[in-house]
Amino acid sequence: MCLYPFVWMIGTSLKTSMEALNSPATIWPRDGFQFGTYAEVWARLDFSRYFVNSMTISVTVVLGVIAVYSMMGFALAHIDFAGKKFVFVGFIALILVPGLTVQIPLYLNMVALGLADTLLGLVLPVINGGGPFAVFLFRNYFKSLSHELFDSARIDGCKLIGIYARIYMPLALPVIGTIAVFNFVSSWNGIQWPLIILRTRRWYTLPLGIMYLDQSAFSRWNVLMAGAMFSVVPVIIIFMLLQKSYMRGLVAGAIKG
Amino acid sequence: MISRRKVKETVAGYLFCLPAILLFLSVGLYSVLFSVFLSFHNWAGVDFAGTARFVGLDNFRYFLFGGSAINTRIFFLGLFNNIRIGFFTIFFVIPIALGLAFMVTNTKRSGALRTVYFLPLVASGVGIFYVWRGLFGAFGFLNRMFSALGLEFLVVREGLLGNPRTAIIGVIITTVWAGIPGTMILYYAGLASIDETLYEAAEIDGASKVKTLWYITWPLLKPITIIIIIHELNKAFQMFENIWVLTGGGPGGATDVVGTLVFKNAFELQRYGLATAMGWSVFVLTLGLSLLSMKLFRSETN
Numbered sequence: 027m028c029l030y031p032f033v034w035m036i037g038t039s040l041k042t043s044m045e046a047l048n049s050p051a052t053i054w055p056r057d058g059f060q061f062g063t064y065a066e067v068w069a070r071l072d073f074s075r076y077f078v079n080s081m082t083i084s085v086t087v088v089l090g091v092i093a094v095y096s097m098m099g100f101a102l103a104h105i106d107f108a109g110k111k112f113v114f115v116g117f118i119a120l121i122l123v124p125g126l127t128v129q130i131p132l133y134l135n136m137v138a139l140g141l142a143d144t145l146l147g148l149v150l151p152v153i154n155g156g157g158p159f160a161v162f163l164f165r166n167y168f169k170s171l172s173h174e175l176f177d178s179a180r181i182d183g184c185k186l187i188g189i190y191a192r193i194y195m196p197l198a199l200p201v202i203g204t205i206a207v208f209n210f211v212s213s214w215n216g217i218q219w220p221l222i223i224l225r226t227r228r229w230y231t232l233p234l235g236i237m238y239l240d241q242s243a244f245s246r247w248n249v250l251m252a253g254a255m256f257s258v259v260p261v262i263i264i265f266m267l268l269q270k271s272y273m274r275g276l277v278a279g280a281i282k283g
Numbered sequence: 284m285i286s287r288r289k290v291k292e293t294v295a296g297y298l299f300c301l302p303a304i305l306l307f308l309s310v311g312l313y314s315v316l317f318s319v320f321l322s323f324h325n326w327a328g329v330d331f332a333g334t335a336r337f338v339g340l341d342n343f344r345y346f347l348f349g350g351s352a353i354n355t356r357i358f359f360l361g362l363f364n365n366i367r368i369g370f371f372t373i374f375f376v377i378p379i380a381l382g383l384a385f386m387v388t389n390t391k392r393s394g395a396l397r398t399v400y401f402l403p404l405v406a407s408g409v410g411i412f413y414v415w416r417g418l419f420g421a422f423g424f425l426n427r428m429f430s431a432l433g434l435e436f437l438v439v440r441e442g443l444l445g446n447p448r449t450a451i452i453g454v455i456i457t458t459v460w461a462g463i464p465g466t467m468i469l470y471y472a473g474l475a476s477i478d479e480t481l482y483e484a485a486e487i488d489g490a491s492k493v494k495t496l497w498y499i500t501w502p503l504l505k506p507i508t509i510i511i512i513i514h515e516l517n518k519a520f521q522m523f524e525n526i527w528v529l530t531g532g533g534p535g536g537a538t539d540v541v542g543t544l545v546f547k548n549a550f551e552l553q554r555y556g557l558a559t560a561m562g563w564s565v566f567v568l569t570l571g572l573s574l575l576s577m578k579l580f581r582s583e584t585n
Contacts, residue, residue: 100299127566131321134331217527236409
């Protein structure tokens with residue numbers, strides 16, 4: 027049950043267009059493997075460009091989320107400042123606001139800023155959207171590390187930024203892994219916001235590219251599935267590589283808090 | 284008196300939070316406030332100062348209280364779909380995920396197996412939605428399987444998603460499939476956090492396996508279950524992407540949910556005020572749910 031859709035995807039992508047259309051229910055192609063479809067999708071149908079766009083966006087989102095919210099999580103966990111509780115609660119409350127409602131004014135906002143139909147306009151709200159979850163995990167994780175570490179580094183005259191970057195960040199690798207996987211996957215698979223903010227095909231991400239194929243190459247299922255493979259395989263590889271750290275960080279960040 | 288040290292710490296604290304706060308103010312908070320404002324206006328999307336008209340609660344009246352009979356009907360049908368999807372997803376996901384979590388915790392060398400189970404979590408995107416469309420198609424796997432098994436009465440000639448009566452079933456199958464891994468991770472984490480000594484003590488006291496399960500494991504998993512239910516309901520209320528790709532809300536609006544209605548009203552019909560108002564009415568529901576869950580959660584953990 028878990029695997030069947032993937033097997034079907036692979037099988038269909040290797041069929042000829044005729045066979046994919048006429049006998050969709052069989053798994054394995056009868057007329058030999060058609061690897062040419064992949065080349066066609068990658069080069070002629072612009073998937074190389076969509077791939078680069080998707081990669082750029084997801085990597086930027088991951089780096090942005092980790093940089094911005096690990097700093098905030100660190101401050102919330104170890105620096106003693108006025109209004110800390112207010113900042114934390116106000117920030118987490120953002121989770122409650124429904125995505126689609128906000129995306130309308132967000133879109134208009136981006137138009138006004140001249141960021142509609144740009145990768146930056148796509149990325150900034152996605153980073154902000156990843157905030158609450160990341161702050162929550164980072165804060166809880168940093169809190170679970172000893173505060174004595176902080177105090178003794180302080181006495182040794184270490185600057186706050188140094189304590190954050192050289193002592194606490196290296197210890198936070200499991201949570202960083204969790205947050206990286208989570209944000210990479212969600213921005214990689216995102217449809218809703220890209221659909222709203224991107225207009226020209228030049229900036230399309232893989233999901234939009236696949237939907238575009240659906241409209242333009244109607245009922246060429248082999249082409250569609252080859253396109254789908256380009257979007258599915260990278261996340262699977264990344265997940266497999268980071269799986270252990272993903273689980274550990276999730277358990278550590280969620281339970282210890 | 285506030286010490287100099289405290290002032291310095293406060294400044295440092297805010298400096299560390301600065302990027303996050305800036306992003307929050309410019310992207311997050313601004314949009315939230317403007318969307319509240321927008322929901323009381325009638326506006327087609329260009330030149331707000333010049334063309335937007337303040338209409339008070341008219342937007343809400345329009346689709347909630349029969350201001351437009353047909354739009355009210357469409358909205359509540361959409362909401363009903365959200366609820367149906369949420370209910371059935373939870374109904375199937377929880378027992379399956381719990382069972383699988385038990386299996387994974389209790390098998391040695393579960394690494395490879397785990398990867399397989401978690402695949403739907405990471406790979407659930409546009410690609411998979413198209414696979415479902417293929418499998419549910421008129422000559423797709425599902426129909427072929429039913430006729431091969433002699434279950435002709437289960438075959439939907441137009442394909443599961445092509446028939447207004449059955450399309451929602453197709454949607455629910457996909458949400459169940461996609462919902463299992465995340466739920467399973469939560470249960471898995473929950474099971475892993477249960478203190479081993481509790482089980483040992485129960486064993487010494489001669490408690491049966493079933494009794495241990497009922498009196499030790501289940502009470503400890505209850506808070507997690509509440510979180511899962513709330514989370515799934517929230518997801519169901521905000522659903523958009525999978526439906527947009529699977530059916531586009533069709534056929535004939537049979538699988539429209541509030542999310543697709545908001546999208547269509549805003550970006551196809553340019554009725555921005557109305558669309559935001561729709562979004563906010565669902566927000567009231569999800570907010571209620573979240574508050575309820577926090578209350579339940581508090582009383583469970585105390």
